Amino acid sequence: MPTILYNAPTSPFGRIAKITMLELGLPVEEKLIDVYTADYMDKTNPLRQLPTLELEDGRGIYDSRVICRYFDGISGKPTLYPKDESWGLDTRIALGLGIMEAGLLRRMEVVRPDSEKSPSYITKQEARIDRSIDHLEGLVDKLARKELTMDQIVVACALDYTDFRYADAWRKRNPGLDRWQRAFGERPIMKATKPS
Numbered sequence: 675m676p677t678i679l680y681n682a683p684t685s686p687f688g689r690i691a692k693i694t695m696l697e698l699g700l701p702v703e704e705k706l707i708d709v710y711t712a713d714y715m716d717k718t719n720p721l722r723q724l725p726t727l728e729l730e731d732g733r734g735i736y737d738s739r740v741i742c743r744y745f746d747g748i749s750g751k752p753t754l755y756p757k758d759e760s761w762g763l764d765t766r767i768a769l770g771l772g773i774m775e776a777g778l779l780r781r782m783e784v785v786r787p788d789s790e791k792s793p794s795y796i797t798k799q800e801a802r803i804d805r806s807i808d809h810l811e812g813l814v815d816k817l818a819r820k821e822l823t824m825d826q827i828v829v830a831c832a833l834d835y836t837d838f839r840y841a842d843a844w845r846k847r848n849p850g851l852d853r854w855q856r857a858f859g860e861r862p863i864m865k866a867t868k869p870s
């Protein structure tokens with residue numbers, strides 16, 4: 675049985691796993707599934723969340739952070755987690771993942787029936803996204819490293835997901851980040867995996 679990446683077409687977490695796999699040239703098969711009916715997944719990942727990686731021997735690896743670290747460890751390519759800047763890099767990854775998480779929580783609230791929706795919860799997630807993206811404007815010089823690093827992938831995917839599910843007003847407020855993200859988005863794998 676080959677290694678399988680269970681994924682969903684618009685999952686921002688799944689996208690970073692897929693980009694990492696493709697950038698590192700790893701032979702992993704991707705299966706797009708509906709996680710809400712995927713009870714067969716429970717022994718691989720009892721959290722029943724995507725992305726989930728199923729290894730050849732049936733073991734499961736999750737969540738996206740762990741899958742990306744796993745890919746990085748087995749690829750034999752230069753690492754996406756350079757040691758010279760470890761805490762800063764990990765913190766930028768945490769910020770990007772936090773933006774995605776807030777975007778997903780916002781989305782889940784927005785699509786609830788009106789009688790169950792909490793406008794204040796939506797506002798709270800939007801404020802978290804806006805504040806975090808504005809903070810990234812001050813970190814553009816760190817993101818603008820020449821070699822590919824994991825914080826670049828996560829932040830670029832978080833910004834694309836924000837455009838896709840919420841708004842792109844951040845671009846006007848943060849011209850440096852906008853420029854960096856447009857340039858990074860020209861990478862063929864970024865283009866090929868863009869949510870639509």
Ligand SMILES: N[C@@H](CCC(=O)N[C@@H](CS)C(=O)NCC(=O)O)C(=O)O
Binds near residue numbers: 723
């Ligand atoms: N921390 C996890 C988050 C994964 C996650 O929330 N995935 C969503 C799809 S974007 C999911 O599976 N949602 C279904 C559910 O939670 O029931 C990761 O980084 O992989």
